Amino acid sequence: MLNNMPDPALGQKILARLPSLAEKASRRLGRPPVLMEVCGTHTMAIAKSGMRSLLAGHLELRSGPGCPVCVTDQGDIDKMIALAGRPEVTIATFGDMLRVPGTDSSLEVERARGARVEIFYAPADAVEFAAGSPEKEIVFLGVGFETTIPAVALSLELAVAQGLRNYSVLSSHKLVPPVMKALLSDPELKIDGFILPGHVCAVTGRQAFEFISGEYHIPAVITGFEPLDLLASVCLLLNQIADGRPETVNGYTRLVREEGNKKARAIMEKYFEPADALWRGFGLVPQSGLALKKEYSLYDAAARFPLQVPASRPLIGCACGDILKGKLTSPQCPLFAKSCTPLNPVGPCMVSSEGACAAYYQYEWAAK
Amino acid sequence: MSTNENELILLAHGDGGLLTHQLLEKYFLPGFSNELLDELSDASVFSMQEGRLAVSTDSFVVDPIFFPGGNIGKLAVCGTVNDIAVSGARPLYLTASFILEEGLPLGELARIVASMSDTAVKAGVKIIAGDTKVVGRGQADKIFITTTGIGLLPPQVNLGYRRLKPGDKVLVNGSLGNHGLAILLQRETLGLDSKVESDCAPLNLIIEKLLKRFKSIKIMRDLTRGGLATNAKEIAQSARVDIWLDEQSLPVDDSVRGVTELLGLDPLYLANEGKFLIAAAADEAADLLDFMKKDSLGENSRLIGEVRAGSGNVYLKTALGGTRKINMLASAPLPRIC
Numbered sequence: 001m002l003n004n005m006p007d008p009a010l011g012q013k014i015l016a017r018l019p020s021l022a023e024k025a026s027r028r029l030g031r032p033p034v035l036m037e038v039c040g041t042h043t044m045a046i047a048k049s050g051m052r053s054l055l056a057g058h059l060e061l062r063s064g065p066g067c068p069v070c071v072t073d074q075g076d077i078d079k080m081i082a083l084a085g086r087p088e089v090t091i092a093t094f095g096d097m098l099r100v101p102g103t104d105s106s107l108e109v110e111r112a113r114g115a116r117v118e119i120f121y122a123p124a125d126a127v128e129f130a131a132g133s134p135e136k137e138i139v140f141l142g143v144g145f146e147t148t149i150p151a152v153a154l155s156l157e158l159a160v161a162q163g164l165r166n167y168s169v170l171s172s173h174k175l176v177p178p179v180m181k182a183l184l185s186d187p188e189l190k191i192d193g194f195i196l197p198g199h200v201c202a203v204t205g206r207q208a209f210e211f212i213s214g215e216y217h218i219p220a221v222i223t224g225f226e227p228l229d230l231l232a233s234v235c236l237l238l239n240q241i242a243d244g245r246p247e248t249v250n251g252y253t254r255l256v257r258e259e260g261n262k263k264a265r266a267i268m269e270k271y272f273e274p275a276d277a278l279w280r281g282f283g284l285v286p287q288s289g290l291a292l293k294k295e296y297s298l299y300d301a302a303a304r305f306p307l308q309v310p311a312s313r314p315l316i317g318c319a320c321g322d323i324l325k326g327k328l329t330s331p332q333c334p335l336f337a338k339s340c341t342p343l344n345p346v347g348p349c350m351v352s353s354e355g356a357c358a359a360y361y362q363y364e365w366a367a368k
Numbered sequence: 369m370s371t372n373e374n375e376l377i378l379l380a381h382g383d384g385g386l387l388t389h390q391l392l393e394k395y396f397l398p399g400f401s402n403e404l405l406d407e408l409s410d411a412s413v414f415s416m417q418e419g420r421l422a423v424s425t426d427s428f429v430v431d432p433i434f435f436p437g438g439n440i441g442k443l444a445v446c447g448t449v450n451d452i453a454v455s456g457a458r459p460l461y462l463t464a465s466f467i468l469e470e471g472l473p474l475g476e477l478a479r480i481v482a483s484m485s486d487t488a489v490k491a492g493v494k495i496i497a498g499d500t501k502v503v504g505r506g507q508a509d510k511i512f513i514t515t516t517g518i519g520l521l522p523p524q525v526n527l528g529y530r531r532l533k534p535g536d537k538v539l540v541n542g543s544l545g546n547h548g549l550a551i552l553l554q555r556e557t558l559g560l561d562s563k564v565e566s567d568c569a570p571l572n573l574i575i576e577k578l579l580k581r582f583k584s585i586k587i588m589r590d591l592t593r594g595g596l597a598t599n600a601k602e603i604a605q606s607a608r609v610d611i612w613l614d615e616q617s618l619p620v621d622d623s624v625r626g627v628t629e630l631l632g633l634d635p636l637y638l639a640n641e642g643k644f645l646i647a648a649a650a651d652e653a654a655d656l657l658d659f660m661k662k663d664s665l666g667e668n669s670r671l672i673g674e675v676r677a678g679s680g681n682v683y684l685k686t687a688l689g690g691t692r693k694i695n696m697l698a699s700a701p702l703p704r705i706c
Contacts, residue, residue: 008616008689011687011688011689015688015689044632047692048634049686049687049690050684050685050689050690050692051690052690053690053691054689054690121631227687227688231688341698342697342698343698353632361695362695363692363694363695364692364693365693
């Protein structure tokens with residue numbers, strides 16, 4: 001079994017080296033370095049290990065657009081909630097989506113009103129559920145990045161093989177490299193180095209992120225999810241910043257290959273094709289989403305259940321969009337821990353188990 | 369008790385007629401028999417010595433009703449016995465009310481009653497009153513049980529938040545999160561193979577021994593819903609002190625740690641049904657720990673932290689040397705755990 005308790009002695013050793021590395025990087029930049037952990041799971045690992053408190057004063061860590069629930073557009077969430085209201089539909093979803101607030105409701109509230117919402121950890125289990133409930137229309141909410149998309153594609157493979165007619169996917173899937181390009185093209189961006197998502201890179205391969213250092217000249221390190229992985233990646237980034245030699249480094253070689261996981265990509269490409277997608281905070285990012293291919297429209301919930309959803313209202317005061325772009329940290333949002341709390345979330349970053357605000361609130365808020 | 373596994377609970381089992389009497393005579397009375405219950409009067413009457421009583425009540429709706437390490441019946445006895453025990457009282461009597469769903473296999477009811485009876489014997493408590501109702505299919509989920517417990521507080525025992533002082537040590541009697549995870553893993557949709565078992569057990573006997581020997585025990589809590597994190601936070605808030613926990617001292621089984629990492633859960637927030645937290649004066653803490661370790665329900669006991677002056681916060685010193693704050697959990701997509 002996994003045992004993610006870090007080797008504390010090794011951790012202390014790396015931590016002892018950090019101040020001088022950060023100092024060198026600061027001298028080069030003329031200010032303390034700002035690093036972004038792109039992935040929501042990294043955000044959580046940083047909060048849980050108490051790493052931010054140890055790095056404070058030396059460098060700043062900001063969260064990025066790597067929490068799939070958080071970046072889902074408000075209109076898409078409203079569509080999911082509207083779909084849950086249809087009497088023939090049973091929504092199948094990862095647990096994270098349940099409490100995400102739409103414009104007027106959430107799946108959790110709809111379930112209390114009588115909608116059928118089932119939580120699954122594996123999309124394949126939703127297919128099995130569909131096979132056992134032929135009288136129900138099972139709609140799986142496809143929310144996630146390259147890490148989860150292959151599993152959803154696999155569920156379609158199973159549904160097609162069994163000839164199921166009552167299983168479909170509402171694809172709100174998103175791709176990380178295109179949104180990184182959108183982020184890097186923002187002239188206001190002030191990020192000096194990226195901690196790249198290890199699991200996404202396991203599918204895409206290192207080369208898919210080469211452009212970060214190649215075209216935008218910013219250091220990037222692919223890393224794993226143990227505190228030691230994260231600390232090591234921070235050291236690597238600080239070194240690159242100090243030396244002024246940006247590279248896109250694979251610091252997670254035990255899982256990530258140069259060309260990634262071709263099998264996983266093949267099954268994604270069999271069922272999905274790139275499409276423009278709306279991201280919270282970013283708006284339309286070209287070719288950053290995935291839609292079901294025409295030949296599988298029978299399994300496309302968007303085609304099977306055409307929905308007219310009223311235009312969603314923006315969440316007033318909510319800074320999720322700026323937090324996802326690394327422009328603000330959670331405590332800088334005027335609603336944080338005041339009108340927006342995990343019990344009464346205004347935006348998705350306070351709900352998702354990978355959300356920056358949830359991580360801050362749960363593990364760090366008022367820790368000083 | 370011979371039972372035809374195919375027989376089911378019918379609405380008529382709850383109408384007060386012949387089937388209701390059969391249910392009592394065949395299932396409940398043989399399992400729970402004692403001199404007070406066997407009177408079968410409207411109320412059980414007993415005398416008690418003068419002193420302070422402790423009363424606690426709890427409803428059990430766990431799904432699934434059978435899980436590795438126990439079932440809803442064992443849980444219904446342990447849950448209330450443990451609530452009484454951590455208050456410092458010696459649990460004596462329980463009452464048990466059952467809401468049964470039409471269609472519940474009688475064989476399952478028999479297994480649940482047998483397990484309640486075994487657990488009550490083990491804990492040394494008597495079930496002295498009860499009730500059964502049957503509701504239509506879909507109006508309840510198989511079986512719901514409510515137990516109420518009565519206990520007697522020994523004169524010298526006096527536990528409470530107010531006694532907590534900076535410097536007091538915090539201990540726990542073993543690994544965290546097993547019950548919550550065992551229930552979670554029973555969900556068909558999870559598709560994970562694991563050997564995690566519920567830690568469901570009556571704690572009154574070990575607690576009674578500890579209270580007799582260690583006068584400096586100040587407060588105890590059983591770490592059920594919300595786990596160690598939520599309970600520590602509640603104590604800190606009520607006592608207006610801070611509690612500092614040490615991550616490296618927290619006992620978590622490898623199997624629990626592995627699966628929780630995989631699912632993104634935190635064992636500190638998972639429920640336990642056989643674990644309790646103790647806060648005691650620093651000078652007795654080492655002896656207390658040694659003594660706890662000698663009991664079969666305390667083999668993996670650990671000293672996990674200490675009380676400091678503060679204003680109701682709980683902090684975790686992480687293995688890396690960082691500090692993380694522990695707050696109550698807003699909501700988790702977890703199944704019914706108790």
